[in-house]
Amino acid sequence: MQSFDVTIIGGGPGGSTLGALLAQQGRRVCIIERDTFPRFRIGESLLPFSIDIFAKTGVLPKIHDAGFMVKHGARFVIDESLEEECFWFKNGLDKDHPYAFQVQRAAFDELLLDHARELGVTVHQPLQADELRVSDDAAVVTTPAGEISAKIVCDVSGRWTFLSTRQRQRKIHPSHRKVTAFGHFKNVVRCEQDPGNIIIARFGDSRMGWFWLIPFTDGTTSVGVVADAGYFAESGLSAGEFFERSISASRSIAPRMRNAELCGAIRAESDFSYTSDRHAGDRWIKVGDAGAFIDPVFSSGVFLSTKAAELAAEAISRAFDANDFSAAMFADYEARIRHGTKVFWAFIDAFYNRDFLKQMVTSRRRPLLQSSITSLLAGDIYNENNNLISFLTGKGGAFADSETQALLG
Numbered sequence: 001m002q003s004f005d006v007t008i009i010g011g012g013p014g015g016s017t018l019g020a021l022l023a024q025q026g027r028r029v030c031i032i033e034r035d036t037f038p039r040f041r042i043g044e045s046l047l048p049f050s051i052d053i054f055a056k057t058g059v060l061p062k063i064h065d066a067g068f069m070v071k072h073g074a075r076f077v078i079d080e081s082l083e084e085e086c087f088w089f090k091n092g093l094d095k096d097h098p099y100a101f102q103v104q105r106a107a108f109d110e111l112l113l114d115h116a117r118e119l120g121v122t123v124h125q126p127l128q129a130d131e132l133r134v135s136d137d138a139a140v141v142t143t144p145a146g147e148i149s150a151k152i153v154c155d156v157s158g159r160w161t162f163l164s165t166r167q168r169q170r171k172i173h174p175s176h177r178k179v180t181a182f183g184h185f186k187n188v189v190r191c192e193q194d195p196g197n198i199i200i201a202r203f204g205d206s207r208m209g210w211f212w213l214i215p216f217t218d219g220t221t222s223v224g225v226v227a228d229a230g231y232f233a234e235s236g237l238s239a240g241e242f243f244e245r246s247i248s249a250s251r252s253i254a255p256r257m258r259n260a261e262l263c264g265a266i267r268a269e270s271d272f273s274y275t276s277d278r279h280a281g282d283r284w285i286k287v288g289d290a291g292a293f294i295d296p297v298f299s300s301g302v303f304l305s306t307k308a309a310e311l312a313a314e315a316i317s318r319a320f321d322a323n324d325f326s327a328a329m330f331a332d333y334e335a336r337i338r339h340g341t342k343v344f345w346a347f348i349d350a351f352y353n354r355d356f357l358k359q360m361v362t363s364r365r366r367p368l369l370q371s372s373i374t375s376l377l378a379g380d381i382y383n384e385n386n387n388l389i390s391f392l393t394g395k396g397g398a399f400a401d402s403e404t405q406a407l408l409g
């Protein structure tokens with residue numbers, strides 16, 4: 001049996017970041033990743049607040065050198081009225097996080113995992129984690145190549161939710177069952193204000209949904225549509241047909257796709273919003289999508305996963321110092337994760353269920369509201385000076401005026 005301080009299941013951005021941070025602490029770390037990299041993965045638009053975390057692990061210069069598209073902002077459009085607004089990260093409440101990247105995940109995830117390897121993490125790849133056995137003094141992962149023992153196991157297995165599935169804890173949000181159809185295209189017309197920006201366009205009634213356009217430096221653009229699963233099922237269309245029909249029906253996206261050429265195939269995913277009751281227990285911890293994932297409209301996934309990795313690394317360090325890996329040591333971690341999910345969930349809920357988007361695209365005349373929204377879009381979710389966070393999560397705040405309340409419900 002192999003023995004480490006920490007075993008990490010999953011070598012996506014969360015797992016690689018956690019591995020790198022723990023290796024920097026001097027821990028003996030093993031990552032088990034079942035896929036051979038490079039491999040396709042969705043989740044291509046990053047947020048500025050993950051830049052600090054990449055700087056901390058030392059991978060940031062490599063991300064710059066790899067030549068990924070730099071993203072300075074996010075443009076939101078109401079498809080029917082063509083009202084729109086570009087949110088520039090430099091205008092957020094915090095002025096020190098002006099940019100992020102748009103990344104093809106095949107290359108990006110490989111770069112992050114290679115960096116963890118260089119810092120001394122042992123990577124078993126391809127290798128699948130099959131089961132976890134926890135005893136008083138160890139957490140043992142079973143794999144086809146034998147058992148791997150550690151003081152603690154981190155589940156960073158993404159939407160495969162290794163632990164939540166075994167604990168029967170994967171709770172799909174009942175009123176938020178979505179499907180997405182997406183692909184990479186050449187010749188897409190990009191954001192006029194800055195070709196590196198993401199475009200998000202909301203269209204149709206609440207069952208329809210929204211589009212994303214994410215530009216890359218190789219000239220291709222990721223384009224996807226997200227809609228209610230029931231609406232998609234009733235259409236009787238294939239993912240490709242649904243994608244085509246949605247694009248043709250859109251006022252804002254159809255002109256951008258007029259000369260678009262699909263590279264590869266249209267792909268589909270469904271039921272990607274879920275949570276779990278517990279994010280940590282005795283000798284185990286869930287990080288990133290393995291614990292919860294919420295709708296991707298604000299591109300929060302990689303940020304939340306790498307932020308969770310940072311918080312988990314701190315909690316694990318305290319557990320090693322105390323030689324105590326019980327659930328109580330991770331209570332603070334659990335609370336911080338719940339806060340992050342709650343903030344984005346409230347923001348997403350406002351986007352879907354209320355006329356918040358109208359507030360967003362007209363926020364230029366309310367500069368404080370606009371910079372507060374920009375901060376959230378950048379991932380600045382632990383900023384206690386952002387009253388929009390207090391407002392959205394039900395604690396009141398400076399935006400609790402009658403106009404905003406009426407619009408936000």
Ligand SMILES: Cc1cc2nc3c(=O)[nH]c(=O)nc-3n(C[C@H](O)[C@H](O)[C@H](O)COP(=O)(O)OP(=O)(O)OC[C@H]3O[C@@H](n4cnc5c(N)ncnc54)[C@H](O)[C@@H]3O)c2cc1C
Pocket residue numbers: 009010011012013014015032033034035041042043044045046047127128129130156157158159160162180224269272287288289290293296299300301302303305
């Ligand atoms: C439609 C859609 C659009 C999205 N758009 C964005 C976006 O624009 N920006 C953004 O930030 N996020 C986006 N996301 C979310 C993003 O994909 C995830 O949040 C992000 O990949 C989470 O990283 P992770 O490291 O937690 O998990 P993952 O990236 O899923 O990595 C988990 C890894 O674990 C491995 N694994 C799983 N099970 C096992 C096992 N048993 N043994 C060994 N290895 C295992 C997998 O092979 C995988 O490599 C989107 C998601 C969807 C569904």
